[in-house]
Amino acid sequence: MISLAFGINNDIELNGVIYPLDLDFSTVLRIFEMFQDDDLEEGYKFAGVLMGIAGLSEDEILDLNDQDKIDLYLKITERITNSFANEVEAEKEFDLKGNVIHEEIKKEDYNLTEDAPYIFASFYKDYKIDLIESRGNLHWDKFNALLVSLSDETKFKKVIEIRQMKETDDMTSEQKIALKKAKKAYALKSSQQAIEFEEMDIKQKREWFAKQQRKSGELIE
Structure with missing residues (x-):
């Protein structure tokens, strides 16, 4: 976390040993992309964290006992995900009737990999920061x-707003259709399937379930 008084701590301590971490934002984002890659084995991801963030060599990893490897991995992942989670924790404001009138962005509203073009454009618009040129010079917490x-007014925030937007009773049919199209256009891959499912009729939903069961071998013809 950022402290104006003490700066940013980039070290992790384990059993009296200090491990300096590479917390450049591009390094951490590469780790997150690795986490999302279903084709990579878990062991590769495990080693990727120790090597990519803690800068350990293969020999240094081998010198650690199994428990220390696990503890160090957990400390590192907690460090990068907690700073992330604390920054984007949802905060809601309500009117006198209990209706939400303002809601900050939440982690599930965006994906750092999928939304990279929007984030790049938005940083440049607001801060004149070129994130490609800033690799190696911008801390993860910053x-x-x-x-x-x-x-x-940034593209990123507008996309988030569309993803968070819900239909209301006072919307016209045209507005509801336009909203559905916009939400589908900007849906994350993790949300795309749910949106497509909601658009299906009963027969299509039954066929979809049957197809998923066949894939998992649960359906006996």
Whole structure:
């Protein structure tokens, strides 16, 4: 976390040993992309964290006992995900009737990999920061603080607003159709399937379930 008084701590201590971490935003983002790659084995991801963030060599990893490897991995992942989570924790404001009138962005509203073009354009618009040129010069914690502070006029924030928007009773049919199209256009891959499922009729939903069961071998013809 950022402290104006003490700066940013880039070290992790384990059993009396200090491990300096590479917390450049581009390094951390590469780790997150690795986490999302289903084709990579878990062991590769495990080693990727120790090597990519802690800068350990294969020999240094081998010198650690199994418990220390696990503890160090957990400390590192907690460090990069907690700073991320703390910056984007949802905060809601309500009117006198209990209706939400303002809601900050939440982690599930965006994906740092999928939304990279929007984030790049938005950083340049608000801060004149070229994130490609800033690799190696922008700390992960600073990146997160700037990310959640982007103005509402940026592309990133507008996309988030569309993803968060819900239909209301006072919307016209045309407005509801336009909203559905916009949400589908900007849906994350993780949300795309749910949106497509909601658009299916009963028969299509049954066929979809049957197809998923066949894939998992649960359906006996």
